Amino acid sequence: MKKIYVLLLAAVMCSCVSAQTSIKLPAPAKDADMTLFKALQQRASVREFKTDEVPMQALSDLLWAAVGINREDGRLTAPTAMNTQEIRLFVCLGNGTYEYVAKDNVLNLASSKDLRQDVAAGQGNIGDAPVFLLIVADLDRYQRKGPRTATFGAIDCGYVSQNICLACEALGLSTVPRAMMDQETLKKELSLGEGQELLINHPVGYRK
């Protein structure tokens, strides 16, 4: 009997660990009532957020809109130079920081730390936002680097950032693209090297 309890406990502990290391997202709805032109009309930077959680369904929809797969050949909602797909998206939540893996629709644990205040970097009340997205251009994914590689990375980051801005409007969420953040801490915690440019972050939540 004791052995069964031990085995059951081990099984429960294993499932807890895997739940933390990888979060399966609900399938993205890929739909919203708001038209693109209404979203364009409403898009505006918001810097005051309620602390209310963002539902996982809305997060899944937002991540798919940002840089999800929209074609059978694996191409993305955002264009990338030579289809390099070098943009990596990290999701900072209260229980850790995750990387969005579009092909599996999962969040993989990148750091078990809550890095949201490191992203907020003391700017006003932005740290109230329940979610922060980090956009990284992984320039090491380019087969050959040239004088314009970093520019391509920055341009591709911009498409993803704008997708996030518009999708937030469509989903009733708010955001602001931000260059301000504690680069040093974030790069260290997420094991980002010289080839990975941490370019922009987006607090995401409900407008206060």
Ligand SMILES: Cc1cc2nc3c(=O)[nH]c(=O)nc-3n(C[C@H](O)[C@H](O)[C@H](O)COP(=O)(O)O)c2cc1C
């Ligand atoms: C590349 C870039 C960096 C930005 N960095 C910050 C920032 O660190 N903090 C901030 O509050 N807003 C930041 N913003 C938002 C701009 O201040 C904002 O877009 C601008 O004031 C225009 O306002 P709007 O977005 O409401 O049209 C940034 C925007 C861009 C495009």
